[in-house]
Amino acid sequence: MFLKMIKNDFTRNKVITMTVFVFITMAVILAASAINNIANLIQSMSEMKERSNPADITQMHSGEFNQADIDQFTEEQRENVMMQETMVLLTFDGSQIHYGENQTMAGTIQDISFVVQNQQFDFILDLNNEKLVVKEGEVAVPIYFMEQYDLKIGGTITVKQGMYEKEFIIADYARDYEMNSSLTSSKRFVMNPADFEEMRETYEGELEYLIEFKLRESGDANALKTAYIEAGLPANGPLVDGQIFLIFNALSDAAVALVIILISMLLILIAFLSIRLTFLATMDEDLKEIGVMKAIGISKKDIRNVYLNKYRLLSVAAGILGYLLSFPVANLFNEHMKLYISSDLSGNLKFILALIAPLMVYFMIVMYCKKVMKRIDKISAVEALRSNIMEQGRNKKNRFRLLKNKWFSTNIYMGLRDVWIRFKLYRLLFFIFAVCSFIVILPLNVYNTMNSPEFSTYMGIGKSDIRIDLRKSDTITDDFNNLQQELLADSDIEKYAAFITSSYQIKNADGSWDYINIEVGDFTVFPLQYLEGRSPENEGEISLSYANATKEGLNKQVGDEVVVKADGTEKTLKITGIYQDITNGGNTAKADTSLGINASAVLWYIVSMDVTEGVNISEKMSYYQGNYDSAQVNDIQEYSSQTLGNMIDQMKIIVTAGIIIAVIVLILITALFLRMLLSKDMSQIAIMRSIGLTSQEISYQYMAGTLLVLVLGIIFGVMASNYLGEFLVNIGMSSMGATKIELVTVVWQTWLLCPVVLILIVGTTIYLSCKITVKEDLSIILRS
Structure with missing residues (x-):
């Protein structure tokens, strides 16, 4: 009997069942592919390290x-x-x-x-x-x-x-x-x-x-x-x-895997909400059947198993399919790994570790279903036979009377009124819309941040129009001096600053000596954003990168002192600031020119400059590149792009994947919610049609309410990506030497393009869903 009931439920709710199945499958695919990537990364890094013997x-x-x-x-x-x-x-x-x-x-x-x-x-x-x-x-x-x-x-x-x-x-x-x-x-x-x-x-x-x-x-x-x-x-x-090389090699692929896991967890959350939504709808339809089963003596556990077995079966089937599909999906994210680490990713470790995803999703789904289905225990046979559980909590005092409407058309007002009255029902939809917005906006903001000129400040570089690097050559000192003289006389240059990086010895927290790269120059011309304190401006001052200031580094704070040795002479310097730097493993420092140059250990010379308004930056870059053969002339955005090239390419894939996933989720969830809502409101719809409202007018009511929830969800999702997303990004980047990254938000993308696209997708889905339902035979509905 129970198997027949489960079969009948699948047959009766094909759309709902398939929607939940798709969400669970997508969650398993992403989680398993992320674990697959991590397994491939572990195995391929191990093989590469063994073969190269670094x-x-x-x-x-x-x-x-x-x-x-x-x-x-x-x-x-x-x-x-x-x-x-x-x-x-x-x-x-x-x-x-x-x-x-x-x-x-x-x-x-x-x-x-x-x-x-x-x-x-x-x-x-x-x-x-x-x-x-x-x-x-x-x-x-x-x-x-x-x-x-x-x-x-x-x-x-x-x-x-x-x-x-x-x-x-x-x-x-x-x-x-x-x-x-x-x-x-x-x-x-x-x-x-x-x-x-x-x-x-x-x-x-x-x-x-x-x-x-x-x-x-x-x-x-x-x-x-x-x-x-x-x-x-x-x-x-x-x-x-040597440990730093392991981090650099694994960083791009590990970051992608972590983002995919985050998205898969959000999908699992959406699957939970979908199950809750469908379960409440199913209970509303099956309430009398539940009452009959209780009345004839069937135990609560057996009744729960009727519904629970459905989701167990769904989770097993989705888990198997998701596990199998995760391997071709993982290949889409493995291209970078195949090129840079190992062309052969045929190891067996991924097949074993990827099983964690479907097993974890299965147990999470089942545990959540058990929690949701405790509602059945609270329903007595008498209550089930004479009432509707979904109607509970709807007898609020009606503050949105139609007579008081002065601002909206009647149909729009009725849609907004319905959201207020049934807020508990709509809040599930609101949360899912917010999650979808988060999945789209956060990767987009990260991608824009990495491509922004402002990102240079997280690389220990002040923001400027042009950066010129002079590397080791026989004429490097003369070139450096000549370049500064030419910049001083060039009316097209608004301001410039010259920096020299040398290797110095510095006393560690335990009293031993270590090497550190210290950049000397005037850091007030192109200032950094400091986590604490300020740039070194006076004699005997130095600022440290975050990685150097931590307990794992020198274990210093602003106001402390460090001892630096240059050409055999020890100098005590006061720390004035701590900044973020993801280059060179984050182990850098910046000092006032009074420290002097360690002439025997000069590494490179850098000149940063801003051009005056109206000057063509590209032409000015070409001029200095032509005059100084040994120079590397780049604008700051190009410098950042080359340094983070691999991560930016990987982030493009994540942005695309996030958009595709969000669109699929929006369409399925909106269709699922509308089907449940319209099924529940069928008698109400029939009454409205019988008093003269057209199908289109009724559709406008549902469209107005759902789009209001969507707009609120988008606003919440964008704010979450700006604040919660920024927090998550900073946690991930802290290992690289940056703990306070401010995500760049492109306003027209975040507040115009993405919302408009999401509204069009959801609006079209609502229109098609309502069009099918509200045109059913009126006589059949009224008789039922």
Whole structure:
């Protein structure tokens, strides 16, 4: 009997049942695909790390040094060090790398280096995660540049510097564990040793080195770093912990997976509300049957199981389908991972972990259904046979009398009045509309924020029109001075500021010394947004990035002091501010010019500028790019875009997915709600038609009420995305060094385009739903 009742319920409520089924399936698909992505990420990162065998500690150094000193240090540290290797880098400016038809890489913010493979560890891989082997006359191009400049295997690049000029065939793409991410500022081209030696003979720049250490399993990384500093070994550059490369590689895909999980949780919430909505509608229709079952002695548990088994069956079927569909859906989000981490994502871990999603959704749905169905226990047989549970709470004092209406047409007023009278019923719809708006607006705001010039302030950079980076070259100091003199005399430049970044030693909280990159200059010209305090303006002042100020860093607050060592001289500096910076692992600082420049460890020079009103920024950028060959000239938006390129591309996918999901949910939920509401109001609709109201006029009543709820839901959803969404984004970005990001809201998108599109979708759904129902045979309705 119970099976027959369940079957009859499926047959009678096909639309409602399919709607709930779709929501549960979508939730399982997204949750399972997100877990699938995480499983793929864990497995592929593990494989890539095993194949590339990256360094645990890397000291970047520019200038000459004695390898014998490094070898001696390595022998002394054998209890910590298993292997040591030094990689030589021949670094070129982007303007010296030619491709296609007279095109160069001059616009890139990345340092371009040519290298040969190491012998022991830190291997650069091909797209099959095999160690790259490059023949003479060939080169392997980093994936980052392959994407940015659309470089194809079989194509060519030409390197030109002074008397050196040689064309190389692109033989493969380089998958580089240490420098894959756009967040790292350097990229390595792999070439044959013979070609490398030929290039090195005529190389005009200063040689750069990666002094790399591979630790033993029991090795102490902190002890090794401290010993390296105390030994006074080559350190004209940052000291990088290998853990940062893991974070950079996984960041984009992990962020996508977390956002997908958030959306899937919202869908599960919508599924809960849909079940509640359909259950109340079903109870309203089946109330007399429930009364009969209670009257003949059927237990409450058995009656609950009649309805509960339906949702159990739905959850099992949706879980199986969602699990199977999650794998092709996950592939849509795996393209970045396939390119940058592993082309083969066929591991078995994802099949096991993805089962968590359908099992979790099943138990959540069943537990929620049990809670909702406790209503059945509260209904006595007598009450069920003589009353309607859905009518409870409707006998409010009517404050919206038709006679008092002076502002709206009668049909619109009746629709608005219905929302007030049956607010408990409409609040479910309001909440779902708000969630859908949230799913659309939050990813859109994040995407706009990443593409905004203001995002530079979260990268430790003041907002300006143009940024010029001068990298290591023989003429870098002269170029830097000449550039400042030219800017001073250029009437097209409204203001500018020059900054020099050097590597300094700084005393840690435990009293040991570590390296830190400190930028020196006037930070009042293009100020940052500080979490606390202000920029360094006077002698002996410094500001720290959030990552450096935390307990995991220097454990300092505004007003504290730090000790910095430059050229052997210790200086005590007062901390005036803490700012946000997601570059270089967030470990940066900014100091007043009184600190002085650590001339032996200068890393780069930067000049920021604003042009006067009416000046063409692109033309001014082209002018300075042409006059300074070694310079990298970008506007701030382009600089941010290149740095966050991978994350921005991933966010585009999420924005598109969010819009598609929201549209599907809106259509199904609106149709479901209207079907339930119109079914319940059928007798009322028949009475209105019998006294002369047309089907169109009745449709306007339901459209007015539902659209009012939609507008309120959109307003609530937009506000939630601005405040709650901002809170969630800041939690996610705190690990990168930014804890207070203000999302950029494009007003015409948030308050005009999105609401209009949502209103059109819902309005069309309401119109079609009402059109079908209110035109049914009047005589049949009245007889029933």
